Amino acid sequence: MSDSSPTNRFVQIDDAARETNPWTNNEWLCRPDLVEAEKLLLVRANMDPMHCHPFHFHPHREEIIYVIYGRAEQWVGHERRILKAGEMAHIPPGVVHATYNPHKEPLVFLAILSPAILPEEKAADPDPVDVSADPQWSGLRTGLPACTTMDGCVS
Numbered sequence: 001m002s003d004s005s006p007t008n009r010f011v012q013i014d015d016a017a018r019e020t021n022p023w024t025n026n027e028w029l030c031r032p033d034l035v036e037a038e039k040l041l042l043v044r045a046n047m048d049p050m051h052c053h054p055f056h057f058h059p060h061r062e063e064i065i066y067v068i069y070g071r072a073e074q075w076v077g078h079e080r081r082i083l084k085a086g087e088m089a090h091i092p093p094g095v096v097h098a099t100y101n102p103h104k105e106p107l108v109f110l111a112i113l114s115p116a117i118l119p120e121e122k123a124a125d126p127d128p129v130d131v132s133a134d135p136q137w138s139g140l141r142t143g144l145p146a147c148t149t150m151d152g153c154v155s
Helices: none
Strands: 017-020 025-030 041-047 051-057 062-069 071-076 079-084 088-091 097-101 107-114
Touching (some): 062 071, 062 079, 062 097, 071 107, 079 088
Antiparallel strands (some): 017 025, 025 041, 041 107, 051 097, 062 107, 071 079, 071 097
C-alpha cells in the first residue's frame, strides 16, 4: 500500500477512499486527505441501473461530469442530454443539475469538482443542496422512467 500522507502524488486503486452515499458507490482518487490538493476533487462514481442523484447544486464549486461507462441522463439546469462514454457536462457553481441512470447497464463517471478546499466562511455551507422536491425541478422528468436513490427515494 502506498503512502497516503497529504504529500502523496499518486493514488492507486487499492488506496482510493471508498464511500457509499444515497446516490452512488464512490472511489475518491483526489481530495485533500489523499493528496496535496486544494483546488481539485476527483471521484469515480458507480451508479446502479435505475438509480439517480436527483436535482441538486453545489453553492461554491464548479463540476465536470465525465462518463466512463454506460449512459447518463444528465441535466444542467433545464437542459437534458444523454451522455455516453467519453462525453461530459460542465456545471458552474450554484447551477442545479442531476444525473439519472434509467438504463439497464451500470453507469460509471468521474465527478471533478473545484475547489477542493473552500474558504473558511463558505466551508460550513451545505454541499450538495437537494432541490429535487421543489416544484420547479420535481416535474421535469414527468413521463421518463422513474429512478431511485440507494436509500429508496423515487425521482
